[in-house]
Amino acid sequence: MHDVDEPATVPGGGLVRLRLRIAYDGTALHGWARQPAQRTVQGDLEAALQTVLRCPVELTVAGRTDAGVHATGQVAHTDVPREAWDAQRDRLVRRLRGVLPLDIAVPAVGEAPDDFDARFGALRRHYVYRLADADSGPPPLRRADTVGWPRRLDVDAMHLAAGLLLGEHDFAAYCRRREGATTIRTLLGLSVERNGDLVRVRASADAFCHSMVRSLVGALLAVGEGRRPPEWPAGLLPRTERASEVLVAPAGGLTLVAVDYPPDAELAARAQVTRARRD
Incomplete structure (x- = not known):
């Protein structure tokens, strides 16, 4: 990291x-x-x-x-x-x-x-990805942070697929590689929920590598559209290179909403652990 x-x-x-x-x-x-x-x-x-x-x-x-x-x-x-x-x-x-x-x-x-x-x-970073699958598109006042999706999404299938991705893995299939950076991450939370025509994907991890959240959302969208089964996104984890068939979801739907830190007395220890590159 x-x-x-x-x-x-x-x-x-x-x-x-x-x-x-x-x-x-x-x-x-x-x-x-x-x-x-x-x-x-x-x-x-x-x-x-x-x-x-x-x-x-x-x-x-x-x-x-x-x-x-x-x-x-x-x-x-x-x-x-x-x-x-x-x-x-x-x-x-x-x-x-x-x-x-x-x-x-x-x-x-x-x-x-x-x-x-x-x-x-940082202990955890939290992102939210917003989609609207209404025929009319996203609400005009939320058009900057909500992506209009042209097809209705099966949120239950997406949520099932999301749960299979949790834990520590090498997410190389979902990352754009950067020289000297590891792609091993601990995905602490990944969930999908619907509220009317709004679909929210919530993602939390110790850290995310380049384009990881948008790639995870892209894989879940393939499941939500019925083009892939719920097991497909987790089935890509053994790969050692980015999966070209995974869509990188548009940037405009993604928002960094929070970053968690330990108590002040534990800050130095946490920074030392994080700087140690994972194998």
Whole structure:
């Protein structure tokens, strides 16, 4: 789960560690990670923080979401000079609202323990994927975060298939490989529920690899449409390469809704365990 291009930050030298809660509509954004000549959450947010705090800012995030993916419960941390934080602590959220674009918000910023690491300290990440299979499509006011599906879905079959995927597995069949990154994950929760014409897929894991949630949803959609039996998604787990027959569901239906962390006294131990690459 450790990517070599994102080392852990180390507090000290008069710095204070800040924890940020972040929300965004990913429709017009090219994912979390900063990219040249592209709008990204990290790029816009770091620029806003640097404007307000008047110091360099580099964020470490809990989950690097893809282009088009949304968040209501994203978490990041950064280390800034104590004097910069003290000068803005009571008005930082309000001032960020004034300089951030309308599709990014920071509902909360607070001082965190030195051992807090938004990425490596996380216990669980929770996502929700929203689909509407009504003939009329998704509700107009939810069109940004709900995918309209053209065929009616068998939610009971999808839920049965989801349960067979739980546990620790090598999810290579459902991941886009990244150099030096493992595809072994512990899927702690995967469920499918219907509320009228709205279908929600909820996914929770210690971490997710690149495109994993959208690929899992794609496999479940094949079951929901009756094109594959409920046993098919779990039957792909022995594969060592991505399964080309698995649809990657559209990004717009996916939202990172929460990230869980241990108590402060256990933060350092959790980060150490997470950084140790799994075999």
